[in-house]
Amino acid sequence: MAQSPNSQSAIESILQEQRLFEPPAEFAAAATVSGADQYQALYDKAAADPAAFWAELAEQELHWFKKWDTVLDWQPPFAKWFVGGKINISYNCLDRHLDTPRRDKPALVWEGEPGDSRTLTYAELHAEVCQMANVLKDMGVAKGDRVGIYMPMVPEAAVAMLACARIGAAHTVVFGGFSSEALRDRLNDAEAKVVITADGGFRKDKAMPLKPAVDAALEGNAVPSVTNVLVVQRTKQDVAWTEGRDVWWHDVKPGASTDCAAEPMDSEDLLFILYTSGTTGKPKGVVHTTGGYNLYTHTTFKWTFDIKEDDVYWCTADVGWITGHSYIVYGPLSNGATSVMYEGAPRKSNPGCFWDVVEKYKVTIFYTAPTAIRAFLKMGDQHPNARDLTSLRILGTVGEPINPEAWMWYHKVIGGENCPIIDTWWQTETGGFMITPLPGAIATKPGSATKPFPGILADIVDAEGNPVGANEGGYLVVKHPWPSMMRTVYGDDARFRRTYWEHIPPKDGNYMYFAGDGARKDEDGYFWIMGRTDDVLNVSGHRLGTMEIESALQSHPAVAEAAVVGRKDDLKGEDVFAFVILEGTHSPSDDLKAELKQHVVKEIGAIARPGEIRFAEGLPKTRSGKIIRRFLRNLASGEELVGDATTMEDQSVLEKLRTES
Numbered sequence: 001m002a003q004s005p006n007s008q009s010a011i012e013s014i015l016q017e018q019r020l021f022e023p024p025a026e027f028a029a030a031a032t033v034s035g036a037d038q039y040q041a042l043y044d045k046a047a048a049d050p051a052a053f054w055a056e057l058a059e060q061e062l063h064w065f066k067k068w069d070t071v072l073d074w075q076p077p078f079a080k081w082f083v084g085g086k087i088n089i090s091y092n093c094l095d096r097h098l099d100t101p102r103r104d105k106p107a108l109v110w111e112g113e114p115g116d117s118r119t120l121t122y123a124e125l126h127a128e129v130c131q132m133a134n135v136l137k138d139m140g141v142a143k144g145d146r147v148g149i150y151m152p153m154v155p156e157a158a159v160a161m162l163a164c165a166r167i168g169a170a171h172t173v174v175f176g177g178f179s180s181e182a183l184r185d186r187l188n189d190a191e192a193k194v195v196i197t198a199d200g201g202f203r204k205d206k207a208m209p210l211k212p213a214v215d216a217a218l219e220g221n222a223v224p225s226v227t228n229v230l231v232v233q234r235t236k237q238d239v240a241w242t243e244g245r246d247v248w249w250h251d252v253k254p255g256a257s258t259d260c261a262a263e264p265m266d267s268e269d270l271l272f273i274l275y276t277s278g279t280t281g282k283p284k285g286v287v288h289t290t291g292g293y294n295l296y297t298h299t300t301f302k303w304t305f306d307i308k309e310d311d312v313y314w315c316t317a318d319v320g321w322i323t324g325h326s327y328i329v330y331g332p333l334s335n336g337a338t339s340v341m342y343e344g345a346p347r348k349s350n351p352g353c354f355w356d357v358v359e360k361y362k363v364t365i366f367y368t369a370p371t372a373i374r375a376f377l378k379m380g381d382q383h384p385n386a387r388d389l390t391s392l393r394i395l396g397t398v399g400e401p402i403n404p405e406a407w408m409w410y411h412k413v414i415g416g417e418n419c420p421i422i423d424t425w426w427q428t429e430t431g432g433f434m435i436t437p438l439p440g441a442i443a444t445k446p447g448s449a450t451k452p453f454p455g456i457l458a459d460i461v462d463a464e465g466n467p468v469g470a471n472e473g474g475y476l477v478v479k480h481p482w483p484s485m486m487r488t489v490y491g492d493d494a495r496f497r498r499t500y501w502e503h504i505p506p507k508d509g510n511y512m513y514f515a516g517d518g519a520r521k522d523e524d525g526y527f528w529i530m531g532r533t534d535d536v537l538n539v540s541g542h543r544l545g546t547m548e549i550e551s552a553l554q555s556h557p558a559v560a561e562a563a564v565v566g567r568k569d570d571l572k573g574e575d576v577f578a579f580v581i582l583e584g585t586h587s588p589s590d591d592l593k594a595e596l597k598q599h600v601v602k603e604i605g606a607i608a609r610p611g612e613i614r615f616a617e618g619l620p621k622t623r624s625g626k627i628i629r630r631f632l633r634n635l636a637s638g639e640e641l642v643g644d645a646t647t648m649e650d651q652s653v654l655e656k657l658r659t660e661s
């Protein structure tokens with residue numbers, strides 16, 4: 001039988017998955033963790049006594065105002081690290097570099113989308129962070145308060161985070177692409193006292209306003225905890241102004257002192273809350289604390305990117321996501337590295353924009369997401385080929401599984417077949433890299449995140465918590481707490497337990513953290529992530545809860561009921577596909593589809609915009625009323641329905657759904 005081009009390429013990609021790329025010999029020789037044996041020795045040492053392993057590193061790598069009394073207090077599922085220790089992450093990221101040659105080294109190198117740029121040395125960044133910390137204090141922000149940050153990708157976003165950390169206020173960064181409704185919910189949940197924002201930011205050739213969303217979120221005293229809004233001027237757009245509440249950063253900065261002592265924090269004091277999607281209910285406030293998070297992001301950054309003093313490191317994420325927190329701001333700065341920040345996004349008007357930045361700043365370590373890699377792959381090799389990318393020595397990826405084709409393109413066209421690819425599997429909840437190659441130690445396979453970081457006891461288990469065999473799919477779990485593990489869901493310990501610790505029952509009294517991902521381990525012990533097992537979508541590397549999108553749709557007067565599933569998408573990984581049942585008086589139309597898509601954008605943000613909406617008369621449900629999503633997933637992808645339909649209440653529903661458009 002003749003093979004279609006599609007089945008041909010499917011076979012090819014399976015063959016590619018067998019390829020093994022050893023670290024280049026010269027690279028390995030100079031690496032901090034060098035060779036498979038050294039990795040294994042570190043892994044074994046850490047596995048034998050994780051607490052001792054982390055304690056040794058905490059002593060070596062970080063500054064403590066006071067040493068801890070207890071390394072780990074583990075009362076499942078609640079972990080405390082370095083209990084009794086006093087530390088400040090802003091001190092570790094700034095002050096301790098100031099009496100070293102790093103004082104005048106670029107800490108942040110920023111490139112604006114229109115082509116403007118700014119470099120802040122460690123001394124300059126320290127001064128600016130102190131100024132903002134003093135401004136926040138003047139606004140009445142004190143240790144233990146929460147501050148919302150809703151910013152474009154400008155240096156002040158990092159300054160704001162570090163300023164909060166410096167005075168012991170927890171930050172909650174809300175991605176600038178989220179709507180005012182999403183912002184309001186998060187500010188309310190965190191009871192933020194101040195919001196730090198900007199007039200707007202440049203993205204995809206447009207000045208995108210931000211301040212109006214803050215105004216809308218706060219309108220009518222909808223967030224009673226907020227007393228002030230600190231506004232950075234970026235785009236010079238006109239903004240509405242609330243006297244007494246709003247303050248321009250450029251008005252108060254000159255008068256603010258460049259000195260502000262870092263507050264000694266308890267190791268377990270709240271550092272930040274970052275909201276992430278869940279299957280049900282409102283977004284979860286993932287809680288991270290100070291000492292363990294500092295140590296883990298520091299160490300994973302140091303070893304995984306094999307950081308050297310003269311490296312120029314660039315992570316393309318937004319600070320609104322965990323990747324920006326851990327690997328634009330805290331991990332790099334704690335190591336005294338140079339971190340590049342870029343305001344723009346991949347865009348058709350300049351298909352070489354990323355490669356321009358690499359060339360201009362001679363970037364040596366480049367970290368991005370598969371969705372961006374696929375976008376550039378589509379735009380063509382001529383763009384990277386026209387730039388000098390020879391400064392690169394390590395490439396990284398994060399956010400979703402990377403398909404072998406994109407991996408190979410990254411390897412060949414961007415890396416010149418010379419740069420190890422670091423496929424980092426981790427989550428908002430884990431704080432830092434969990435499964436990742438160490439570039440001088442672990443041979444890579446396209447599409448595999450390879451092996452756990454030393455100290456991470458990851459495994460694949462079945463629903464009862466029993467380890468599965470090689471190459472058998474199962475649930476990805478972690479069997480021992482690690483320093484940057486999320487501590488709880490903000491204000492909701494029960495939800496923390498339910499979401500992460502109760503799906504897989506404890507085995508012999510040992511609790512397992514369940515990440516929500518399916519995976520398999522091959523015969524060499526390499527991990528292959530298969531994606532989410534819950535109803536969370538992964539659109540362009542961003543996690544979106546089906547529940548939130550469904551609620552957004554249902555808040556529109558024409559909608560009676562909605563169900564959202566993911567559909568495979570070449571570029572985004574997954575696209576949002578919505579089934580909508582209309583209220584009796586409304587009839588289906590293309591205009592209504594467009595209106596509903598726009599409604600989701602307004603309620604949540606552009607990243608959640610459904611790619612397709614299908615009107616339906618009914619949804620497949622079990623007798624207990626649960627939507628059977630796997631059928632909807634099949635329908636959305638135009639596949640045959642798989643699985644048992646006998647639990648369905650009304651069999652005719654499926655027939656109708658198939659014929660509807």
Ligand code: WTA
Pocket residue numbers: 276321322323397398399400401402423424425426427428429449515516517529531532538541542543
């Ligand atoms: C997915 C982003 C495969 C996964 C740091 C995880 C990945 C979710 C990878 C977390 C990877 C992240 N390979 N899948 N290298 N990295 N994921 O919280 O499903 O935004 O659970 O954190 O993204 O997304 P989050």
